Amino acid sequence: MPNKPDSQTDVAILGGGPAGLTAAYLLSGAGRRVTVLEADPTLVGGISRTVEYKGFRFDIGGHRFFSKNQAVEDLWTELLGADMLVRPRSSRILYGGKFYSYPLSAGEALKNLGIVEATRCVASYLKARAFPIPNPKSFQDWVTNHFGDRLFGIFFKTYTEKVWGMSCQEISADWAAQRIKGLSLSKAILNAIMPKRQPKNRSQQIKSLIGSFRYPRLGPGMMWEAAARRTQEQGGTVRMGCRATGLEKLPADAGWRVAFTTADGGVEQIEARHVISSMPLGQLLLGVTPKVPAEAIEAAKSLKYRDFLTVALIVRPSVVLEDNWIYVHEPGVKVGRVQNFRSWSPELVPDPNLACYGLEYFCFEGDGLWNSTDQELIALATRELAAIGLAKAGDVIDGHVVRQPKAYPVYDDAYAGHVATIRRALAEHCPNLHVVGRNGMHKYNNQDHAMMTAMLTVQNILAGKPLYDVWEVNQDAEYHEVSVGGEGATAGSGASGLRQVPRRI
Numbered sequence: 001m002p003n004k005p006d007s008q009t010d011v012a013i014l015g016g017g018p019a020g021l022t023a024a025y026l027l028s029g030a031g032r033r034v035t036v037l038e039a040d041p042t043l044v045g046g047i048s049r050t051v052e053y054k055g056f057r058f059d060i061g062g063h064r065f066f067s068k069n070q071a072v073e074d075l076w077t078e079l080l081g082a083d084m085l086v087r088p089r090s091s092r093i094l095y096g097g098k099f100y101s102y103p104l105s106a107g108e109a110l111k112n113l114g115i116v117e118a119t120r121c122v123a124s125y126l127k128a129r130a131f132p133i134p135n136p137k138s139f140q141d142w143v144t145n146h147f148g149d150r151l152f153g154i155f156f157k158t159y160t161e162k163v164w165g166m167s168c169q170e171i172s173a174d175w176a177a178q179r180i181k182g183l184s185l186s187k188a189i190l191n192a193i194m195p196k197r198q199p200k201n202r203s204q205q206i207k208s209l210i211g212s213f214r215y216p217r218l219g220p221g222m223m224w225e226a227a228a229r230r231t232q233e234q235g236g237t238v239r240m241g242c243r244a245t246g247l248e249k250l251p252a253d254a255g256w257r258v259a260f261t262t263a264d265g266g267v268e269q270i271e272a273r274h275v276i277s278s279m280p281l282g283q284l285l286l287g288v289t290p291k292v293p294a295e296a297i298e299a300a301k302s303l304k305y306r307d308f309l310t311v312a313l314i315v316r317p318s319v320v321l322e323d324n325w326i327y328v329h330e331p332g333v334k335v336g337r338v339q340n341f342r343s344w345s346p347e348l349v350p351d352p353n354l355a356c357y358g359l360e361y362f363c364f365e366g367d368g369l370w371n372s373t374d375q376e377l378i379a380l381a382t383r384e385l386a387a388i389g390l391a392k393a394g395d396v397i398d399g400h401v402v403r404q405p406k407a408y409p410v411y412d413d414a415y416a417g418h419v420a421t422i423r424r425a426l427a428e429h430c431p432n433l434h435v436v437g438r439n440g441m442h443k444y445n446n447q448d449h450a451m452m453t454a455m456l457t458v459q460n461i462l463a464g465k466p467l468y469d470v471w472e473v474n475q476d477a478e479y480h481e482v483s484v485g486g487e488g489a490t491a492g493s494g495a496s497g498l499r500q501v502p503r504r505i
Contacts (some may be wrong), residue, residue: 007270009035009237011461012258014244015278017046019437019450021227022075023276026458028236035270036231041241041263043221044228046278047407047438048447050221051312053400055350058312058341058358060404062325063220064089064213067448069477071455076214079226084214085345090322094388095154095329102327117150124148137505139171158329162336163362164502165306171502217347220447242268244279246287253431274461276454278437280305280406285422288430296425299418303442307365308407310339310358311381314398315391317355326390333384334369335359354397359385365405374401409442413503423471434460436470445475452477 011027013020016038028034043049050057065084067073076084093100098112110118125148132145139160143152157168164171216222228238241263248257255273262268277284282300285292326338339358341348349356359381363369372380378399385391409415419442426433434457435441437450456468456479473479 007035007268009033009270009272011035011274011276012037012256012270012272013276013278014258014284015046015437015440016040016044016224016228016238016240017278017437017450018048018224018447019278019440019454020046020276021224021231022451022454023436023458024231024236024238025079025227025234026455027461028231028234030458030462031235032461034231034236035272036228036236036238037242037244037258037260038238038240039243044238044240045221045224047404048220048224050219051400051402053312054314054398056312056314056341056356056400057219057221057348058310058356058402059219059339059344059348060310060402061308061360061407062337062339062344062358063215063447065215065220065223066213067477069448069452072448072451072477075451075455076223079230080216080223083217083222085217086212087215087324087344088212089324090343091325091327092323093155093327093329095158097330097389099326113154121148121150121154124150136173138169138173139176139502140168142173142176143168155329158331159327159336160502162328162334163306165362165364166502166504170504172505175502215344217345219345219348244277244287246289247275247284247433248289249430255432274432274434276434276436276457278435278440278450278454280439281419281422281435281442284435284440285425288433290429292425292429296421299421302414302418304410304412304415305365305406305439306408306410307363307370308404309361309363309370309377310402310404311361311377312341312356312358312400312402313378313381313385313391313396315355315357315385315395316353316397318392318395319390321355321357321390328388330388333387334361335381335384335388336362338385338388338390357385357390370403374399377401406439409439409444411444411503415442434470441471446477448477449473449475452479 010033013024013034013036016036020036021044024034024036038044040049043051047060048063050059065076091102093102100109100112113121128145128148133141136142136145140152140157143156160168160171232238242260244258244260246259248259250257250271255271256275257269257271258275259267259269280303282303285296285300291297321340322343323340324343325340328335328337337360339360341356341358361369378401381399382396385396386393426435436453436457438445441453443449452473453470456470456473460466460468468479
């Protein structure tokens with residue numbers, strides 16, 4: 001610790017992403033002294049930031065602004081107002097050199113597959129129903145039993161393996177049973193034939209099938225830049241390039257002393273009554289003193305993540321694309337998804353004669369893809385964009401690479417037990433230390449979920465008591481109260497609201 005007077009604040013917030021800045025904006029608006037420590041030296045927003053390169057702006061992963069929670073929608077409107085565009089949703093699947101609308105259209109799928117392949121798919125389905133794999137243990141077994149091996153190969157295998165870095169034979173059948181629950185080939189065909197009607201009640205809409213969404217005209221980072229600016233206008237502090245390195249509990253539960261490095265390489269500290277953390281849950285616990293129990297430390301070290309990189313290519317397009325994004329099911333390329341940034345917002349691409357495509361690669365930090373040079377990645381993305389027919393040789397004129405570590409918390413067989421152990425340690429040994437957001441809670445959910453966990457944490461702090469258990473916020477950013485306090489809330493309800501992600505057999 002540096003030998004100089006401590007700074008003071010009511011609430012220290014670790015991380016300037018959607019959760020951290022939502023909390024900062026609301027707390028500063030309520031008159032609380034707030035200090036946000038963001039590790040990135042220039043950009044707020046976390047994985048929801050907008051990167052700019054030579055006037056081109058691009059999103060890290062594609063962020064639709066749609067929530068079933070009206071309070072979240074209202075907060076977005078409050079922060080940006082008329083700068084929120086309403087954009088039509090258009091996405092397709094690319095397989096075998098042909099495009100399939102998503103959601104699927106029966107007529108289009110039949111036409112693209114051709115009568116021979118369609119007949120083979122139906123025959124494969126009938127065979128699977130007549131002679132199913134006994135006791136299916138893997139994702140591949142389960143999907144094959146329900147759709148046949150040919151449809152499994154077309155619409156399930158390649159993309160799933162790209163995203164999760166596991167063979168479909170290694171992924172548990174339980175995930176398929178949850179993820180594709182109630183869907184059969186006959187229901188899929190009926191759904192594709194029947195006209196689509198959006199329910200009037202927002203809470204009944206299926207997020208993945210909505211026909212339009214809101215989007216900031218300069219990308220999602222515009223939202224969080226506004227939140228940071230408004231926080232500062234309300235008296236809060238947002239410090240960039242500051243990475244938390246340790247949390248020391250003050251005597252008599254008086255709060256926390258936060259140590260952090262600064263952008264210029266210095267080391268500082270700040271004292272706060274409350275700390276709100278959206279930094280990775282495992283990293284947070286390793287920096288707490290006095291040390292939490294050894295079992296919690298081991299649990300923190302065991303949490304895993306899937307990483308991600310975007311190669312943004314500036315293109316003089318000879319192939320016209322209208323899609324927001326395209327899922328790439330082609331097995332011969334590594335790219336998993338392609339974003340078309342002009343279709344998200346025309347203002348992301350400054351030259352009307354150019355396009356900007358974001359090729360997304362799912363990987364693990366430190367693997368061969370992650371460690372490739374930017375030049376190697378741009379060359380790979382350029383080749384693959386041409387290979388899948390979205391550009392021609394010579395169309396690409398420039399590129400830029402963004403690496404995103406810890407993009408997706410991984411739910412392996414042991415993760416739920418690890419999170420429960422960490423939650424017990426936080427409840428028993430870390431008063432006034434609040435975790436929020438995707439990485440802060442090790443919950444693979446969207447930004448509206450992250451915002452809602454922050455909004456309820458703010459209400460708890462302002463009330464001076466735990467009104468809400470933020471672990472009960474589900475994936476649709478809706479709160480389903482079970483209990484607050486006690487063993488059930490601390491360890492037993494941690495699975496509430498979790499999106500289904502695969503685990504190994």
